[in-house]
Amino acid sequence: MGFSDILDDIGGFGRFQWIHVTLLSLPSLLIASQNLLNNFTAGIPAHHCAIPNITNLAIYQNVTVEHLSTNQLLRAFIPQESSKFTKCKRYVEPQWHLTGNLTGVNITGLETESCEDGWTYEKGEFINTIVSEWDLVCKLRPLKQMSQTIYMGGVLSGAIIFGGLSDRFGRKTILIWSYFQLAVLGTSASLAPSYLAYCTFRFLSGMAASGIILNSISLEVEWVPTKARTLVGTLPSFSFSFGQLVLAGIAYSLKDWRKLNVAVCAPYFLFAIYSWWYSESARWLVLNGRSADALKQIHRVVRMNGKPEMVDKITPEVLESHMKRELESSKNTYTAYDLLRRPVMRRISICLLVLWFSTSFAYYGLAMDLQKFGVSIYTMQMIFGAVEIPAKLTALFLLNYLGRRITQSFCLVMAAIFIFANIIISTEYQTVRTVLAVLGKGFISSSFTCVYLFTGELYPTIIRQTGLGFTSTMSRIGSMAAPAVLILDEVWPSLPSIVYGGAALIAGVFALSLPETLNVPLPETVDDVEEKWYTHKVHKQTEREKEKENMALKDVKDGVEEYEDGKTSGLNAL
Numbered sequence: 001m002g003f004s005d006i007l008d009d010i011g012g013f014g015r016f017q018w019i020h021v022t023l024l025s026l027p028s029l030l031i032a033s034q035n036l037l038n039n040f041t042a043g044i045p046a047h048h049c050a051i052p053n054i055t056n057l058a059i060y061q062n063v064t065v066e067h068l069s070t071n072q073l074l075r076a077f078i079p080q081e082s083s084k085f086t087k088c089k090r091y092v093e094p095q096w097h098l099t100g101n102l103t104g105v106n107i108t109g110l111e112t113e114s115c116e117d118g119w120t121y122e123k124g125e126f127i128n129t130i131v132s133e134w135d136l137v138c139k140l141r142p143l144k145q146m147s148q149t150i151y152m153g154g155v156l157s158g159a160i161i162f163g164g165l166s167d168r169f170g171r172k173t174i175l176i177w178s179y180f181q182l183a184v185l186g187t188s189a190s191l192a193p194s195y196l197a198y199c200t201f202r203f204l205s206g207m208a209a210s211g212i213i214l215n216s217i218s219l220e221v222e223w224v225p226t227k228a229r230t231l232v233g234t235l236p237s238f239s240f241s242f243g244q245l246v247l248a249g250i251a252y253s254l255k256d257w258r259k260l261n262v263a264v265c266a267p268y269f270l271f272a273i274y275s276w277w278y279s280e281s282a283r284w285l286v287l288n289g290r291s292a293d294a295l296k297q298i299h300r301v302v303r304m305n306g307k308p309e310m311v312d313k314i315t316p317e318v319l320e321s322h323m324k325r326e327l328e329s330s331k332n333t334y335t336a337y338d339l340l341r342r343p344v345m346r347r348i349s350i351c352l353l354v355l356w357f358s359t360s361f362a363y364y365g366l367a368m369d370l371q372k373f374g375v376s377i378y379t380m381q382m383i384f385g386a387v388e389i390p391a392k393l394t395a396l397f398l399l400n401y402l403g404r405r406i407t408q409s410f411c412l413v414m415a416a417i418f419i420f421a422n423i424i425i426s427t428e429y430q431t432v433r434t435v436l437a438v439l440g441k442g443f444i445s446s447s448f449t450c451v452y453l454f455t456g457e458l459y460p461t462i463i464r465q466t467g468l469g470f471t472s473t474m475s476r477i478g479s480m481a482a483p484a485v486l487i488l489d490e491v492w493p494s495l496p497s498i499v500y501g502g503a504a505l506i507a508g509v510f511a512l513s514l515p516e517t518l519n520v521p522l523p524e525t526v527d528d529v530e531e532k533w534y535t536h537k538v539h540k541q542t543e544r545e546k547e548k549e550n551m552a553l554k555d556v557k558d559g560v561e562e563y564e565d566g567k568t569s570g571l572n573a574l
Helices: 003-009 015-029 031-035 054-060 070-077 130-134 142-169 171-191 195-221 226-254 257-265 267-277 282-287 291-304 316-322 324-330 343-367 377-401 404-424 430-458 461-490 495-511 526-573
Strands: 047-049 119-121
Touching: 003 282, 015 031, 015 195, 015 226, 015 267, 015 291, 031 142, 031 195, 031 226, 031 257, 130 142, 130 195, 142 171, 142 195, 142 461, 171 195, 171 257, 171 267, 195 226, 226 257, 226 377, 226 430, 257 267, 282 291, 282 316, 291 316, 343 404, 343 430, 343 461, 343 495, 343 526, 377 404, 377 430, 404 430, 404 495, 430 461, 430 495, 461 495
Parallel strands: none
Antiparallel strands: 047 119
């Protein structure tokens, strides 16, 4: 008997659950817009060094410029590499002789300098971004990636801070606060007068986004019966994928970073207003000694689900009797140390830490570098979002057919293969490179679906939330590290892909060290884990040893029989 039995009695997945899950899922659509916003707000427009006043220079040097095209003028001021104008250098003196026929003209050895007068940005793919706003190019280019790392640092901090606060003050309270925080500070980032102010607002927005993710999942799962938990538990993952399509559409229609920032943050004012309708988790209320409040919430659900006869049947005594085991478990406290103290738990935790880090690291490494494919960034965002939906559905099928361990390893290894394949394909074959990147993104997103389910099944009930929080922290560290690695392309263009692919490949090998959980009952305690999988391992070793002994005995027996047959044959010959 447990709280799930009460949920079944009051209508299972009824009208209340449908409304509750729907309203909680809508804000999740825009969480993808927050996590991947940097692709568009920090997009790099085509640019080159700003050239000085052409008219004054032309008059001073007796040059007629009226008949020169824009391309000819640029050739006089901006050096070219591989028929493209450089982005960070210009000639110290105008080279007017380069405006004509370049056949036989020597363009080597001409003195250049950095962009002393700033840059000129093309307003094609983007109208305005933080890159063009604060000149985050050339020597300041790392600051573009740093803004995303700072945001992900906020997500990590929010997971730590809001996770503890929700256990103390409740899921609903912290969720409402997170909505308001993202709405206010997210829209404030649109008014940021400087790069530092922008990063500060983005960090605080990241904290709020983490609070929304954690508490939305908790409120969804804690109000649905067991049989619907798997489906509801995967909804945030699919919402994130659909959210990428929404982001691409909004970004394409606006193309201005300030307007885009408002568009993806302002809706959270509406979410905060209607979130007062949510019901606080009855489980949390009971575990915090508020059984009377929990009963009010349950009676509300009963009436909405059309089960008025259950109002008198569910009393505080009935509620507490159903949650007796959870109440007893709540008296014991567990920390992250308990995840590493015992041998099997330690092996599981180390492998999961690698899986979470590498999956997030490779995922955001691909998702945050859309401009390198030579295709419209809006189109790439649509494709990258769309491919996740069939990929995750396929992963759900494989999880039940091949098992958790093989599926997890397969997704990571395949993602690594496609990332590595992109390294050896020439940049001339952009269509092939795009297809390989899309397939890699699909497999790495499938890995996310696997690791969420796998982690929940490997850890015992009494420490499952602690385990999920501990391992998912590595996911956020991976998402922080991913943008920083993109800077390595200045050392060697293929180096970031080698790092991302290598991380996925290593994680795929680590996944094979985990025990299989398909059709295995969930462990309740740490002792269950140690006995279930340590004993299973020892049993396998014992079986292998017995098999070797049997084979050795068989060889001896066969040898004796051969000897006896040989002896008999000899006697017969005599």
